[in-house]
Amino acid sequence: MAGAASKKEVSVAEKLDALFELQKIDSEIDRIRTIRGELPLEVQDLEDELSGLETRISKIQEEMKELDTEILDRKNATKDAETAISKYKEQQNNVRNNREFESLAKEIEFQELEIKLHDKKSKEAKVRIANKKELLDEATERLSFRQVDFKAKQAELNEIVGETQKEEDELIKRSEEAKKKIDERLVFAYNRLRGNAKNGLSVVPVDRDACGGCFNKIPPQRQLDIQSKKKVIVCEHCGRILVPTTIED
Ligand SMILES: [Zn+2]
Structure with a gap:
C-alpha cells in the first residue's frame, strides 16, 4: 500500500509513547462523555413528564366541556318538557271525556319526572365539574413548576454541550492524529482492548510493580x-x- 510505504520508520519506544498519548486523549474523551451522560436523560424525563401533564390537562378540559354540553342539553330538554306540559294543560281544557283528560295527565306526569331527572343529572354534572376543576388546577400548577425545571435543565445541558463539544471535537482530532503515528495492526489491537475494557483502558503504566489495568503483579x-x-x-x-x-x- 502506498500509504504504508510512505510511513516513516518508527522505533518501538516512539510507538509506545504514541500509544500512551493516544490512550490519554481517548480517556479524556471518555471523561467528557461521562460528565454529559446523565443530563440528556434528565432533560428527556422532564420533557416526558411535561407532555404527560399536557395530555392530562387537555383530557380534563375535554371532560369538563362534555359535562357543560350535557348541562346545556338538559336545560334545553327541560324547556321542551315545560312547553309540552303547558300544551297538555291547555288541551286538558278542551277534552271530550275523562279518558282523554287522564291520558294527558299521564303525559304531564311523565314530563314532570323528566324535568326532575334532568335537574338531578345536571346537579351531579356540576359536582363533577367542580371536582375536575380541582384536578385541573393541580395539574396546571404542577405543569408550570415543571416547565421552570425543564427550562433550567435544558439551559444547563445546552451550556455543557456547547462547552464540551468543542473540547471533544479537538480531542477527537488529536486522537486521529495520534493514530496516524501508530501502525494499523497496533491501532486495531488498541481499539479492541478499549472496547473490551469497562474503563476503556488498553494502554496502562506499571503502577507499584503491578499492571495499571488489572493490578496483577509484574515480575521484576x-x-x-x-x-x-x-x-x-x-x-x-x-x-x-x-x-x-x-x-x-
Ligand atoms: Zn493487566
Whole structure:
C-alpha cells in the first residue's frame, strides 16, 4: 500500500509513547462523555413528564366541556318538557271525556319526572365539574413548576454541550492524529482492548510493580523490559499494553 510505504520508520519506544498519548486523549474523551451522560436523560424525563401533564390537562378540559354540553342539553330538554306540559294543560281544557283528560295527565306526569331527572343529572354534572376543576388546577400548577425545571435543565445541558463539544471535537482530532503515528495492526489491537475494557483502558503504566489495568503483579525482569521500551509488552493477565511508570509532577 502506498500509504504504508510512505510511513516513516518508527522505533518501538516512539510507538509506545504514541500509544500512551493516544490512550490519554481517548480517556479524556471518555471523561467528557461521562460528565454529559446523565443530563440528556434528565432533560428527556422532564420533557416526558411535561407532555404527560399536557395530555392530562387537555383530557380534563375535554371532560369538563362534555359535562357543560350535557348541562346545556338538559336545560334545553327541560324547556321542551315545560312547553309540552303547558300544551297538555291547555288541551286538558278542551277534552271530550275523562279518558282523554287522564291520558294527558299521564303525559304531564311523565314530563314532570323528566324535568326532575334532568335537574338531578345536571346537579351531579356540576359536582363533577367542580371536582375536575380541582384536578385541573393541580395539574396546571404542577405543569408550570415543571416547565421552570425543564427550562433550567435544558439551559444547563445546552451550556455543557456547547462547552464540551468543542473540547471533544479537538480531542477527537488529536486522537486521529495520534493514530496516524501508530501502525494499523497496533491501532486495531488498541481499539479492541478499549472496547473490551469497562474503563476503556488498553494502554496502562506499571503502577507499584503491578499492571495499571488489572493490578496483577509484574515480575521484576518483565518490568525492566517494559522500562527499556524495546518491544511491545502486554499484561499476561488482562492483555493490556504496558508502558513504564509515569512520574506525575
Ligand atoms: Zn493487566
